[in-house]
Amino acid sequence: MQQVNLGIIGGGTVGSGVFDALARNGALLSSRVGANIKVHRVAVRDLQKKRAATIPKNLLTTDWREVVCDPEVNLVAELIGGTTIAREVVLTSLKLGKPVVTANKALLSAHGEELFAAAKKYGTNLYYEASVCGGIPIIKSLREGFVGNRITALYGIVNGTCNYILTRMKLEGADFSAVLADAQKLGYAETPPDLDIDGHDAAHKTGILASLAHGFWINPKKIHVEGIRHISALDIKFAGELGYTIKLIGTVKKLEGSCRVQVSVYPTLVPNAHVLASVNGVFNAVFVQGDIVGDALFYGRGAGKDATASSVLSDIGDAMLDLKTGIKNRLPAFVPHECAGAVAPIDEVVSQYFVRLNVVDKPGVLAKIATIFGQSNIGISSVIQPEGHEGESVPLIFMLHYATNGVAAKALAKIAKLPTVKGKPVMIRVESFEQ
Ligand SMILES: NC(=O)c1ccc[n+]([C@@H]2O[C@H](COP(=O)([O-])OP(=O)(O)OC[C@H]3O[C@@H](n4cnc5c(N)ncnc54)[C@H](OP(=O)(O)O)[C@@H]3O)[C@@H](O)[C@H]2O)c1
Structure with a gap:
């Protein structure tokens, strides 16, 4: 049986989740794929830190290069976040011909084009299911399940923090700042919360989905982004009286008769009768319209240790299969197919x-x-x-x-x-x- 030795870079929320999930279901994954998976090394910043997973001390190191360059490691999971060291980790691994799994939407948004080109150049692959919507298999669905469709529109509730805040504002008639403060206390919002509530995290994810759906890499600077800071209890109340719920929606929509695509993130009035209006709390959902399939809906946990680990394991499974069969680019991470495509200006x-x-x-x-x-x-x-x-x-x-x-x-x-x-x-x- 093909032996897959995984090097994990990062042992935080997601890294610990992946370690635990492999301890629990690694044998199942191995038997389903027909290849053996084992965690070989784990790189972290601080060896003394208490972690959610009990990672044996002999696997830990603070030097990510030691993991990536270990000749025994033939699969790397980048789970540190950020766009600088993470970029180096991914590029170094790809240059060594080692496939990489990442959960890092900020990295893909900023450097996706370069990283996918590197994967192609060095004859290996980059897998990124966990980068969008935690446990929802939306990347695989767009890449494989809908490969025979033109995606006419896609609408996503892709940021759990904003959805949590908007849901509570609606249910309690509460003000934005009061709910945000509470969300921070409960750990549903970061401090500072800007990346989430100003819509940038949703824009990273929406850009990745748009790139995959339309086959040209979306420049994040072209995405029109508005967050939810300015939404008041009054707006939510009046929208409700008119039969709508306000949601932060990432929209990807083909403009009629053109190769231009709307790619945007902004608060949106969703009719109460539409399924996205009932997606509450920290949950995420993506509503896809394909020219053949019609409407399809994906719903689930958009973040968290276990939900995200589930998607990382899905990628690990794909990588194991690729290593086993030796087929390069069996499912290329990103296939440019609409080179004349462009993002439509919001105006x-x-x-x-x-x-x-x-x-x-x-x-x-x-x-x-x-x-x-x-x-x-x-x-x-x-x-x-x-x-x-x-x-x-x-x-x-x-x-x-x-x-x-x-x-x-x-x-x-x-x-x-x-x-x-x-x-x-x-x-x-x-x-x-x-x-
Ligand atoms: N959390 C979620 O629910 C979620 C969901 C989807 C996607 N993601 C993505 O997953 C990635 C990881 O997120 P996270 O929540 O797990 O972050 P986290 O809890 O902050 O964990 C980051 C880990 O990376 C390690 N690290 C940082 N810099 C390092 C370096 N230079 N060398 C070695 N290790 C280093 C840290 O080490 P120490 O522990 O020693 O500090 C920590 O273990 C991010 O890209 C994030 O966007 C997260």
Whole structure:
């Protein structure tokens, strides 16, 4: 039987999870694949640190090169995170012809193109199932399960922290900052929380999914990203009254009749009747629309020791099979197939909108705002002026018909300048999920 000696770089949440999962199911994996798997070495930063997994001392080292360059190690798992040393770990391994498994979305987002090219050049492979949505096998599904489909649209709730915060805001009518502070106490949000709540983590994952679905590498700088800091309890309440739930959605959508693709992350009004509206708490979900399969939904834990380890083990299984058969690039990590593809600038993307304004409560205000929308050719589908609000200004909510983001943003900038409009208007896009 082919012997696979795994070198794990990183023994933190995911590294410990993988060590434990292999201790539990390594024999099962070996018998299913028909090759033996064994953890050979584990590199960490601090040998004295207490870990979730009991890793024998003789396997541990603080020198990752010792692991990667060990001639006995024929498979490497990069589980340290970050984009500098992790890049070196992956490149060094690939150059030695050793396949690599990684869970590192930040690394792939920043250096994916270079790393996949290196894997090809050195005749080996890079596996990355755990980099998106923890335990959900979305990479394998896009790469293999949907290989015969054109992916017309993909919508993902891919950041558990944001989904947890938005879910609690909805259920409790609570403010963003109060729920965030609580989420940090409970360990559901990092300190500082910026990477998650400003949408960057979701953008890393959405970019990876978009690259795989559309066959050209997405430059992360081209992804339009908005986080959830500006979402208020009031927005969630009014959206609810209109029959919607606000979710942070990573959207990948082909623009009609063009090779341009919308790749974006922003808070989105999801109709309550749509399945994504009921994805709550730290759970993740990806809703895929293929031209042959139609609608498909993936749901599960997007992070955590065991869920993530499950995906790393799936990659380890694939790598074991490749090592056993000796077939190079049996399932290439990334196949460029739409070289003319490009990311559409957000200004060209067409959406419907929820707009919340704070206006002075006097006659004529609504007419002035409606005139600006009319001049911009933006139709209004409904207006709500909720009762029971007192004070200098009151909320005024508009649901707007389809318009490009560029046109809607310009109209809103004009409206914001009206003396009767107070504060910054809130604009949240509405998704109908129609093909
Ligand atoms: N946590 C999740 O739920 C999750 C889910 C999906 C993907 N991921 C991804 O998985 C990766 C690992 O995340 P994590 O949560 O496991 O991180 P973590 O708990 O911070 O663990 C990082 C590990 O890397 C080790 N390390 C850091 N620098 C090193 C170096 N130069 N040499 C050797 N070891 C080094 C650390 O050693 P010490 O322990 O000695 O400090 C630690 O064991 C990241 O890319 C992350 O984005 C995580």
